[in-house]
Amino acid sequence: MIVVLLAGGVLCWLVAQRNQLICRWIALIAVVTAFSIPLGWYLRFKPVVTAGNNWLIDYQANWIPAYGISFHLAMDGLSFVLILLTFLLGTLAVLCSWNEIRERTGFYFFNLLWTLAGIAGVFVAMDLFLFYFFWEVMLVPMYFLIAIYGDFNRRYAAYKFFLFTQTGGLLMLLSILAMYFIHGQQSGNYSFDYFTLLNTTLNDTAARWIMLGFLIAFVIKLPMVPLHNWLPDAHSEAPTAGSLILAGLLLKTGAYGIIRFVLPMFPQASAGIGWLAMLLGVIGIVYGALLAFAQTDLKRLIAYTSVSHMGFVLLGVFAFREIALQGVVMQLLTHGISTGALFVMAGMLKERLHTRDIDQMGGMWTAMPHMGAIGMLFVMASLGLPFLGNFVAEFLVLISTFDVSPVLTVIASVGLVLSALYSLRIMQKVFLGQLQTVTQPPADLSAREWVIVAALTVAIVFLGLYPQPVIDMVGGVVTGIVRS
Numbered sequence: 304m305i306v307v308l309l310a311g312g313v314l315c316w317l318v319a320q321r322n323q324l325i326c327r328w329i330a331l332i333a334v335v336t337a338f339s340i341p342l343g344w345y346l347r348f349k350p351v352v353t354a355g356n357n358w359l360i361d362y363q364a365n366w367i368p369a370y371g372i373s374f375h376l377a378m379d380g381l382s383f384v385l386i387l388l389t390f391l392l393g394t395l396a397v398l399c400s401w402n403e404i405r406e407r408t409g410f411y412f413f414n415l416l417w418t419l420a421g422i423a424g425v426f427v428a429m430d431l432f433l434f435y436f437f438w439e440v441m442l443v444p445m446y447f448l449i450a451i452y453g454d455f456n457r458r459y460a461a462y463k464f465f466l467f468t469q470t471g472g473l474l475m476l477l478s479i480l481a482m483y484f485i486h487g488q489q490s491g492n493y494s495f496d497y498f499t500l501l502n503t504t505l506n507d508t509a510a511r512w513i514m515l516g517f518l519i520a521f522v523i524k525l526p527m528v529p530l531h532n533w534l535p536d537a538h539s540e541a542p543t544a545g546s547l548i549l550a551g552l553l554l555k556t557g558a559y560g561i562i563r564f565v566l567p568m569f570p571q572a573s574a575g576i577g578w579l580a581m582l583l584g585v586i587g588i589v590y591g592a593l594l595a596f597a598q599t600d601l602k603r604l605i606a607y608t609s610v611s612h613m614g615f616v617l618l619g620v621f622a623f624r625e626i627a628l629q630g631v632v633m634q635l636l637t638h639g640i641s642t643g644a645l646f647v648m649a650g651m652l653k654e655r656l657h658t659r660d661i662d663q664m665g666g667m668w669t670a671m672p673h674m675g676a677i678g679m680l681f682v683m684a685s686l687g688l689p690f691l692g693n694f695v696a697e698f699l700v701l702i703s704t705f706d707v708s709p710v711l712t713v714i715a716s717v718g719l720v721l722s723a724l725y726s727l728r729i730m731q732k733v734f735l736g737q738l739q740t741v742t743q744p745p746a747d748l749s750a751r752e753w754v755i756v757a758a759l760t761v762a763i764v765f766l767g768l769y770p771q772p773v774i775d776m777v778g779g780v781v782t783g784i785v786r787s
Contacts, residue, residue, distance in 0.1 A: 315333075317409070327401055327408070372430060381777050389552055399547060414448050418448065419548070435479060445548070459540075468524060474519050478513045481513050511569075525554060558616045584616070588611050599660055601661050624704070626703040627700050629774050644684075664732060701716060
């Protein structure tokens with residue numbers, strides 16, 4: 304999967320100088336090919352996946368044995384569902400960019416595919432040196448996507464994005480090195496392997512500080528209030544595909560890191576800050592919703608909804624309950640689909656109306672009835688309407704965390720009411736009300752755009768009506784984490 308994306312990105316860059324259309328097709332074929340690999344594997348070994356087995360694939364080869372670095376990739380149910388989400392949104396990101404990007408097309412698709420390769424690598428890397436390598440691989444191309452192909456304030460947004468995430472990355476690197484040396488001194492075996500480092504014995508002080516290094520890197524990416532400051536600027540200035548990947552995938556790497564590394568490697572230290580993390584998650588839910596309601600820039604509004612929704616992830620993870628963790632995984636998937644869809648629609652509206660200001664929109668349902676109907680569906684998903692995926696995720700988190708902290712759960716439930724306010728404001732300002740004066744009515748969805756929104760619609764409705772396959776896939780993973 305990863306090699307196909309890396310090679311496809313280089314090929315796009317080389318071919319674009321001669322033919323930009325072929326460059327676009329190479330990018331699409333590369334992502335679809337990478338998508339077909341886990342999909343085909345799932346169809347072939349479906350009973351193994353749905354049984355909730357811990358590790359479905361485990362591949363290891365020596366890379367730099369002198370320093371205990373191996374090329375260790377492994378996939379369990381959690382990695383698998385996130386890989387499927389990565390390539391679904393990656394395919395749609397390429398389709399979103401088909402007509403939007405007209406300059407430096409080759410370099411654009413090179414960065415897009417390498418970002419996807421880095422994200423896929425993060426979800427399957429089981430060597431901490433390799434994990435850090437992929438963590439950096441996904442950041443640098445995303446910086447270029449924002450800095451070169453974004454809107455007017457793109458450089459400021461790109462610098463802020465890079466400084467925040469790179470600071471977290473360096474703290475994580477220090478924690479990785481600390482684990483490497485402590486384990487090496489204890490056992491005489493210096494290794495970056497995840498399964499080897501799980502057996503490291505740490506005193507309380509060392510565990511707390513090393514855990515904080517990992518945790519800060521992950522909650523910056525999540526993002527957690529007050530470390531969310533980079534997110535609205537990056538989202539609002541990025542191109543449509545960049546916003547889709549940021550909201551749908553990059554934020555998920557932070558949550559994945561907490562579930563995969565922080566909880567299993569530092570169970571006692573994690574439990575010690577559980578109440579604080581849950582409190583910050585609830586603050587994020589309410590604060591993000593209030594800020595979203597106050598925005599007039601459509602993309603900034605949607606960006607702040609991500610801060611609110613990711614608060615449920617923090618709340619569920621640190622409840623240390625099996626059902627809550629299953630709800631968290633559902634939230635990662637459904638938020639990626641619903642918020643990604645809203646960013647796609649914001650890009651479509653910007654392309655037609657040349658503005659992101661919702662005060663200059665209105666009455667769009669008359670001109671674009673199909674987009675209005677699809678917009679209503681994803682706005683309803685975002686506010687947590689039953690029969691759509693987000694409801695399942697938030698319900699599982701809230702019902703499970705009530706035993707842990709009734710007060711925080713009640714406050715988080717208020718966040719659902721606030722989400723209805725900002726979601727309905729999107730519909731009212733953009734699609735309903737008085738039709739704004741336009742010289743020519745904007746066109747409704749094209750065939751390419753229908754493909755994008757249809758795929759997202761099917762995914763969010765399927766997860767809302769039948770979430771059991773996802774719950775089965777991650778069952779073994781979350782059970783092991785809670786028991787540890």
